[in-house]
Every structure is written in C-alpha cells, then in structure tokens.
Amino acid sequence: MTVTSVRLEWASVPPEARAYVELRLGSPVAGSIPCTGGFTPGVASRLLLDNGRHVFLKGMSGDHPFAPQYADEIAVTSVLPDGVGPRVLWWATPEDSAGWWWLCLEDIPGTVPVLSPDSADTLMALAAVEQAGKLLTPSPLDNARPITELVGRWLTGWSTLAAQTPDDLDPWAAGHISALAEIEENWQQAAAGRTLLHWDLRPDNMLRREDGSVVIIDWSYQNQGAPWIDPAVLVPHLIMDGHSPTEAEAAVSHLPQPDDPAVLTAFAAGIGGYWEKSSRRPNPPGVPFLRAHQVRAAEAARVWLRHRTGWV
Template structure:
C-alpha cells in the first residue's frame, strides 16, 4: 500500500502538521531525530488533536498523536499516553516515545509505530469480524489483571454518563423514537443496574468500535486509541462492540451470537441494563451541540442510539 493511500472516513477536524507553531514542530523533530517530509492527517475518531502518519527524511514512517495540554480534550491524550505505554505486545500499537507537557513545552505527545492497514468491516460472515473478535478476546486475556497501576473502576468513570434515559424522562421531547417514548420510564429504571456486575480487574478499552481498530495487511487486527484509565469486568468491552456489529449489518441476535464465546455477565439482566445505559447515553448526547472541532460526533451518536434501541428491543421483548 502506498503511503498516501490509507485514508479513513473523516469524522473530526484535525490540525495539519504545517499549521503547528514552529517551536512545537521543532520539539517533535528533535525527538524523532529526523525531519518530517510528509504528514497525512487522519480524520478518524472524535477528538480534535494532532493525529498524523509521518514520513521522515531517513525513510521511517511513524504515527504521531498530540494535543496542547490547555485543550479541553487533553485529559484523553494524557490517559492514552499512560495506557498505551503499558500494553502488552500484540494488544495495541508499539510506543516509540511519549512526552508530557513539562518536558515538551506544553503538549501531550504519543509517537507510535505506523500500522499499514484498513478499518475492519464487521459485517456478517466477514473475515474482518472474526479477526476483530480475536483481537478483543486476546486483549481481554492479556489485560487481566490490569497492567496499569491506578486504573479506576469503570463504574466510577462512566456511571454518571449512562443515565441518559433518566435525564430525558424529565424533558418534553416530541421527536423521541416512539418505542423509546413508550418505555422511557422503564428504561430509566434499569439503566444503572449494570454497575452491580461491573467490578473486575481487566484493563478496559471502553470505546471499542471499528474505527478504533486496524486490520493489518497480514490478517490480524490491532486495537488503537486506548484513551481511558479504567478497569472492570471482562464482559464490558465485548458488550460495547455489540451495537457496532448491528450497525455493520448483524441482527441483534446475530451480534450477540458473534460475541457469545467472549466473557458474559453472570446475570443476563446486567447485559440488558448495560444496553439501556449505552442507548440512553447516545440518545441524550446526540441532542447536544457539536463540540469544537468534532462536527460529526452527534450524527455518529444518532446512529449508535438507533443500534442500541435495536439491541434493547431484542433483549427486552418490549413492543
């Protein structure tokens, strides 16, 4: 694959290498011990930091992520530096170097191996789906117990996020999906019950979706963008992937069957509650204004909320 050919679907607006202040570029090139001769911004993901595939004058190709520490999204880059740096070989991309704001003059930086590949398509019967699920299975095994000291319980991080139905139930919404409107109070009543089965020692990605994966040319999938310092039950990451299997063409039953060999909660109602939590989060978040530099996030959340409703209708049997 030619260096200029790999381009993902654009979902965020990122700064070009050439638009960065000269002092910022000089620091990076000192750390690279080479000059950047080509930088291709990668438009995938939903944060507006630097994310570019670099070609250097010594022939190397690397991937660079970075963000000014003063930016509102900077904490995600701080977390990604911490998490990616402790991942076992084969779980995530190899770290070449990283830097915190104190040493770099105010930026978080993460320089990684450049991985030629494509975003996997998680369609029914697709080899990509099998490879992606194999990567999730391997990650769950290698990240239990968590290799990250100080990883926080998953419920502490996202418990306050997955309360969307409770928030929406206090509002008058004429455009709410009719099925969700009929069952709004019931969804609000169960959306936090997943937390009872969330404790565990597995380092979790939390944001598993196809554009946070790359299918290598040799036929394996690597999970990228490890942006959260959290741990919990091993069933959570496979469950996060279910709506994206639905978005890529699986029925809800097919999506659940695809991950059935991966860890599952002991109580099936825990999974139903988690689906409710995800759906409510996406439904509520999709109604907010787009954050600066991320104009496509809300449209993504609209689609994700629809997939979560499909999953919920399957799991609850509610008409």
C-alpha cells in the same frame, strides 16, 4: 476511512513544538498524512521522515479542553503488553515539549475493518478483543479506576430524558422511557473486575493490518472492570455494520458474559440512553460529526434493546 473529525495539520503545529518532535524523532519530517477518524481534534498523522522511516504521531496542546484525554491515552498505551495495541516509540508531556502532549507510535499500514456478518474482519476483530481481555487481566495500569466511577455517571441518559422527554424521541423509547430509566444502572452491580478496559470499541478504533489481523487502537480511558464489558460495548457496532441483534450477540458469545442476562439488558439500556442524550448536545469544537455518529449508535442500541426486552 470515514471522516469523523477535523484534524490539525502537522504544518499548523507551532514551530517550537514541531522542532521538539523532530528532535525526538532524530530526523526532519519530510511529509505527513492526516488521519481523519476518531472524535478528537488533535494531531493524528502518519509521518514520513527524511531518513526514510515512518511513524504515527498523536498530539494536542496542553491547554485544549480535550488534553486530559491525551494524558489518559499516554498513561494506558504506555503500559500495554505486547500483543495489545500499537507499539509505543516515545511520549512527552507539555512541560517537556513546548506545551504539547505527544504520543509517537509505530506506523501500522492498514484500513478500518468492516464488521459485517460475512466479513473475515469480524472474526479477526473478535480475536483481538479476546486476546486483549486475556492479556489485560489483571490490569497492567496500577491506578486504573473502576469503570463505574466515570462511565456509571454517563450511562444515565434515560433518567435525564424522562424528566423532559424530547418531542423527537423514538416512539418505542418514549413509550418505555420510565422502564428504561429504572433499569439503566442495574449493570453496575456486576461491573467490578480487574480487566483494563478499552471502553470505546468500534471499527474506527481498530486497524486491519496487511496480513488480515486486527489491532485495537486509541486506548483513551483509565478504566478497569469486568471482562464482559468490552464485548458488550462492541454489540451495537456489530448491529451498525449489518448484524441482527441475534447475530451480534452470537458473534461475541464465546467472550466473557455477565452471569445474569438482565445485567446485559441493563447495560444495553445504559449505553443506549447515553447516546440518546448525548446526540442532542451541541458538537464540541472541531468535532462536527460526533452527534451524527451518536444518532446512528442510539438507533442500533434501540434495536438491541427491543430484542433483549421483548417490549412491544
């Protein structure tokens, strides 16, 4: 797995918090293997217990700036139906567990899938996305927010960059920045829906099981919307793993799509502008590789955008 974050080791967790976890587990922890994927700096470890069991544990101190994301992940993951995401064993709030958020999941031995054009992983990942879309419509989370409430504010990067265009901006993007800013919000008119969305679909938020099937992990956003959004989120990551834009769009063509192709072009502009803008911000504490990832994602989104717009 590619290292993308700096995780807190299990042994570095305060003793009172570790004691709470072991009480809930019903066994002392005999060993731990930190997982280095993802872009949050909390605990994410596979634990071997004295009684021989294995579990996967995620956690973060309640006073950390990223703590609300863990609260969201607990809210979403705890209501996922069978067949979507990992099985939840237990969870805890800071009020009950010495000041920490905890989410304890089944341990799933596996690896990050490779979503290249010739990989069997791609078909299995798409099957997981298709099943999730069906099982999560209507959303099992009663208070899921419309995706436009939060994400709609994020996907306005071209408008921000147009006000003061960076010198290092890709020449194609710089030449079309006004047109990109003009269309980047036009996907929102077709975003309403009742599907609980993952929103952050990418290979390192998936695991390939030993039998070859793929499970989607890290459900961290309480968003609902149109079922075409998650397949669209995946397209740039297919491009990053070697698909051409035509191949990437063909790979997801059997999944829900917006009725108007211009909506998908606008979404590509929105997500591309988000990565362009975000990649220029300082790295958040404990996450030194996030911006480099966003640079690569922005490049993939530009390739997709040039394909969809046909702009020279």
